[in-house]
Each structure stands twice: as C-alpha cells, then as structure tokens.
Amino acid sequence: MKHYFLLGISLIGFGVVKAQTDSTSEEDDFSMYEELDFADEGAKRYCSPKIEGLSPAQLIYVGYDVQGPYTMKADPLTNRAGDQISGADEMDIAATHGLRLGCNIPVISKTSLVWQMGFNYWQTKFNGMVQDVPAGGRNAVIDQHKNTFRTLGLNTTVFKPLDDKQFLLFQGSADLNGDYTFSEMMPLNYLKYSAAVLWGKRPNEKKQWGVGLARTYRVGEINYIPVVMYNWTDAANKWGTEILFPARAAVRRTINPRNMVLAGFELQGQSYRLYKDESLRGEDLEIRRGEIRVRMEYQFSVKDFLWVSAQAGYRINYRYHTDRLDDGKETLRAFGLLSDKPYAMESTLTNPFYVSVSLNLVSP
Amino acid sequence: MKKLSLLALIGVMLFSMTAFVNQNTDGDRLLGVWEPSNGRARVKVEKIGDKYFGRIVWLKEAKDPVSGEPKTDKNNPDESLRNVPLKGYRMLKDFVYKGADVWEEGTIYDPLNGNTYSCTIKMTDKNTLDIRGYIGVSALGRTDIWKRLEIKSKKKSKK
Numbered sequence: 445m446k447h448y449f450l451l452g453i454s455l456i457g458f459g460v461v462k463a464q465t466d467s468t469s470e471e472d473d474f475s476m477y478e479e480l481d482f483a484d485e486g487a488k489r490y491c492s493p494k495i496e497g498l499s500p501a502q503l504i505y506v507g508y509d510v511q512g513p514y515t516m517k518a519d520p521l522t523n524r525a526g527d528q529i530s531g532a533d534e535m536d537i538a539a540t541h542g543l544r545l546g547c548n549i550p551v552i553s554k555t556s557l558v559w560q561m562g563f564n565y566w567q568t569k570f571n572g573m574v575q576d577v578p579a580g581g582r583n584a585v586i587d588q589h590k591n592t593f594r595t596l597g598l599n600t601t602v603f604k605p606l607d608d609k610q611f612l613l614f615q616g617s618a619d620l621n622g623d624y625t626f627s628e629m630m631p632l633n634y635l636k637y638s639a640a641v642l643w644g645k646r647p648n649e650k651k652q653w654g655v656g657l658a659r660t661y662r663v664g665e666i667n668y669i670p671v672v673m674y675n676w677t678d679a680a681n682k683w684g685t686e687i688l689f690p691a692r693a694a695v696r697r698t699i700n701p702r703n704m705v706l707a708g709f710e711l712q713g714q715s716y717r718l719y720k721d722e723s724l725r726g727e728d729l730e731i732r733r734g735e736i737r738v739r740m741e742y743q744f745s746v747k748d749f750l751w752v753s754a755q756a757g758y759r760i761n762y763r764y765h766t767d768r769l770d771d772g773k774e775t776l777r778a779f780g781l782l783s784d785k786p787y788a789m790e791s792t793l794t795n796p797f798y799v800s801v802s803l804n805l806v807s808p
Numbered sequence: 809m810k811k812l813s814l815l816a817l818i819g820v821m822l823f824s825m826t827a828f829v830n831q832n833t834d835g836d837r838l839l840g841v842w843e844p845s846n847g848r849a850r851v852k853v854e855k856i857g858d859k860y861f862g863r864i865v866w867l868k869e870a871k872d873p874v875s876g877e878p879k880t881d882k883n884n885p886d887e888s889l890r891n892v893p894l895k896g897y898r899m900l901k902d903f904v905y906k907g908a909d910v911w912e913e914g915t916i917y918d919p920l921n922g923n924t925y926s927c928t929i930k931m932t933d934k935n936t937l938d939i940r941g942y943i944g945v946s947a948l949g950r951t952d953i954w955k956r957l958e959i960k961s962k963k964k965s966k967k
Binding site for chain 2: 476748749
C-alpha cells in the first residue's frame with residue numbers, strides 16, 4: 445500500500461511538471477504590454493548601426509571586375525633631377541580585369557559596441573597591350589602594366605552608440621598596393637593607411653546621418669577630406685539613399701527586401717607601388733590611380749543569405765599619374781593647395797564601360 | 809527483495825524528476841517580456857512543452873505608415889503568410905534550455921527582411937539577454953542585447 449502511495453505521489457509530481465510546461469496564453473488584448481519599463485533601472489537604449497531598408501552588409505564576397513577597352517597616354521617619365529628617363533608612349537588596353545574578394549567578420553557584436561575586422565584582396569590585370577613599341581622604347585611605367593597590380597588589405601570598423609540617437613563610427617584600413625607577387629612580397633613599410641571618423645545621429649529607424657573627417661587614397665593620393673553620411677529610407681520602404689560622400693552615393697529602389705536596384709557613383713583609388721622591376725625600385729615610383737564609377741547595381745538574394753550583386757557602369761578617369769616619394773615620404777598636395785610639386789609622369793586614360801559581379805554572404 | 813527493488817526504482821524516478829523540474833525551473837527564467845536593443849518591439853517569451861518561444865506583443869510603430877492598417881508579416885518569403893499580423897507573431901522558436909543560462913537549438917525571425925537565423929540565447933544577468941543570430945556558424949552573426957521589462961506600477965510599488 446505504501447508503495448502505491450509513493451508511486452501515486454510521483455505520478456502527481458510528473459503531472460505538475462507537465463502542467464507547468466505550457467505558459468502560453470492566446471490573448472488578443474496586447475494593451476497590457478504598453479505600460480512597461482525596464483526591470484533594470486540602469487538599462488540604456490542604444491541606436492543600431494543600421495537603418496531599415498539598407499542594402500545588406502557583406503560578410504564574405506567573391507567577385508570579378510572587368511573594364512572594357514581604353515587608351516592610356518603617358519607623358520615622358522623624368523628622374524629626380526627632372527631629366528627624361530623614358531619617352532612618351534601610348535597604348536590601347538583591351539580589358540582591365542581582376543578578382544575581388546574579401547570578408548568582414550564581427551569580432552564584437554553587441555548593442556553597446558560593434559567591432560568588425562575585414563580582409564580584402566583585389567587584382568588588376570591589363571590585357572591586350574599590343575601596340576608597337578615607340579622608336580625611343582617602351583615607356584618604363586607603361587611597361588609595368590604587363591604585371592598584375594594587387595591590393596591586399598586589412599580593415600576594421602568600430603561602431604560605438606553613445607545613446608539611442610547618437611553614435612561614433614571609425615573605419616580604418618592598411619593596404620599593400622603594387623605590382624608585387626606573392627613569391628616576392630613588398631615590404632610592409634609600403635602599407636597605405638586610411639581612416640575615417642564620424643559622429644552621427646539616428647533620429648529614427650529610417651534615417652541616419654553623420655559628419656566626419658577621412659584620411660583617404662580614394663582620389664589616388666593621400667588626402668584629408670570631410671565626409672558626410674546620409675542613409676534614408678522612405679515610409680513605404682521603396683526608396684532610399686545610401687551616401688558616404690564623397691566616397692560613394694546611391695539612390696536605392698527596393699523592389700522587395702530580397703531585390704533592390706541602386707544608382708549612383710563610387711570613387712575608387714589606390715596608390716600602386718612600382719616594385720616588381722628592380723631597375724625602377726630606386727626611383728620610388730607610385731601610380732596615383734583615382735576613378736569615378738558611375739553605375740547601376742542590382743542586388744538580389746539567390747537563396748536566404750546568399751546574394752548576388754551585378755554592377756554595370758562607366759569608369760571615369762580622375763587621375764592616373766606617377767608620383768615619386770621624397771625620402772620615402774608622400775606629397776600631400778591637397779588638390780594643389782599645399783603643394784604644386786610636379787608628378788614624375790602624367791598620364792591620361794580614356795573612359796570605358798565596366799561590369800562587376802560578386803557573390804555575397806550577407807550579414808544578419 | 810522485490811519490495812526493496814520497487815523502492816529503489818521509485819527513488820530513482822523521484823530523483824530524476826527532481827533534476828528535471830530544477831532544470832525546467834532554471835530554464836523558465838527566460839519567461840517574461842523582453843525588449844530588443846532597437847526598442848521597436850516587445851517580445852513575450854513563453855513555454856510550450858519543453859521549448860521556449862517568443863511572441864511580438866508590442867510594436868513601436870504598430871500600423872503600416874502607408875496603408876494605416878496594422879502591420880503584417882509582408883516580407884515573409886512564404887506569400888501565404890504575408891497577411892499574418894506581426895503583433896502576436898512568434899519570432900523566437902524552439903529554444904531548449906541547455907543549462908548555464910544558455911538556450912539553444914532555436915531560431916529568430918527578422919520581419920524586416922523575412923529571414924530566419926539560427927540563434928542562441930545567453931542570460932548575462934536576470935534582466936539581460938545576449939541574443940545571437942547567425943548563419944551556419946556562430947562567428948558569422950550578430951548579437952543583440954535584450955532587456956527585461958516589467959509593469960511600471962509594479963516597479964513603483966517596489967520602491
């Protein structure tokens with residue numbers, strides 16, 4: 445009898461446990477949830493790094509970029525004394541193309557701090573350089589375009605919300621740009637450092653703006669410029685802007701959250717060290733490449749978090765001059781305001797159409 | 809001897825059930841109303857069977873700004889679900905308490921883009937949750953901090 449009593453107790457206990465397992469109630473009156481406050485009195489609200497409707501951030505991307513045919517014209521190359529060491533030259537380039545891959549991985553991703561580290565690798569290859577060599581010989585800089593130009597970089601982004609409306613944003617990168625190969629890497633003292641700091645406001649879920657200062661190579665050579673961020677989405681989530689001026693600006697048309705079209709421009713630039721040719725190393729030459737890409741971009745989800753970005757546009761040359769370092773130091777010209785030092789060689793490029801396609805794993 | 813065996817069996821059953829009840833009680837600390845960091849919604853965590861689910865019970869912007877109608881799950885990849893009201897929608901699903909203030913094996917749904925992510929929940933203190941949504945591996949994810957809410961009048965009466 446005693447045993448049956450114990451068994452009965454245990455079964456009742458089990459029933460109690462089962463009864464506790466469903467805490468749901470299908471109430472339709474949600475008004476009781478309006479008058480709530482934080483249980484923890486010290487709790488603060490922080491603004492998010494994103495706004496509603498933005499195109500998704502890329503965690504990992506693999507893409508390919510192709511520019512159509514264009515002509516490169518080079519003035520004579522001079523040495524430090526100003527004497528000509530290589531004559532004027534002109535070359536038609538059938539295509540410029542290369543792999544572009546990278547990643548941005550969250551290191552800390554919390555409400556009060558977001559810190560990402562990233563890596564990028566871009567190639568630029570020049571095809572179809574078939575012009576006859578001029579009587580004075582091939583221009584030494586143009587001749588280096590038989591090599592692949594590479595950009596290998598590390599970058600970091602820190603988003604620090606100050607409260608539910610204000611934030612600070614820091615972006616920094618270190619890039620190794622040049623015609624080096626992986627078997628013969630350039631020394632790390634040729635790294636180019638870029639950075640931007642912004643203070644911004646996020647007044648609501650559909651708008652964020654910010655102002656700040658950037659150290660950038662986007663126009664091909666070192667510059668310190670003001671930057672303005674303005675991201676906005678309309679009430680219907682159909683239209684918006686994604687602007688980090690002057691680096692890029694786009695108007696966004698959202699077909700649905702998995703399909704969007706962006707129209708705008710991006711300023712791209714690098715400072716490529718001419719490293720591979722040992723005879724040129726002593727000249728301390730760097731190609732200051734800056735270009736404006738006016739473009740249309742279609743981004744869509746292939747499956748879940750896997751997106752494709754397809755860009756087509758027109759590449760407008762901003763600068764493609766060869767500069768010489770002075771005792772290893774770059775010249776800060778500030779658009780001619782701080783220095784009018786001549787370049788070692790000036791070049792002009794005609795402007796081709798381009799396409800760029802990438803497969804992206806996008807962030808939650 | 810038979811009596812002893814039966815008593816031992818009952819003892820083992822009781823011990824197992826006590827452990828089971830304790831684990832469930834610990835897991836039940838997740839129950840309540842929580843607010844994501846963006847402050848746009850409030851989510852009530854409930855228990856169905858042995859799993860934990862979270863329903864949207866409040867929206868900062870409850871009505872669609874264009875139509876003026878209550879917001880629905882219009883970004884759901886399943887067209888048949890796009891008319892389901894967001895208020896009442898289960899955005900956290902299938903969480904199992906694993907001990908050590910961690911709930912796993914669940915998913916989180918983002919109504920803004922219609923995506924569902926793998927998710928783990930860690931209670932860092934009794935009023936704070938680290939909600940980590942991720943793709944495939946935890947490293948490819950984002951953590952949001954949710955805060956527990958309580959009724960204002962109740963809070964005042966405590967003071």
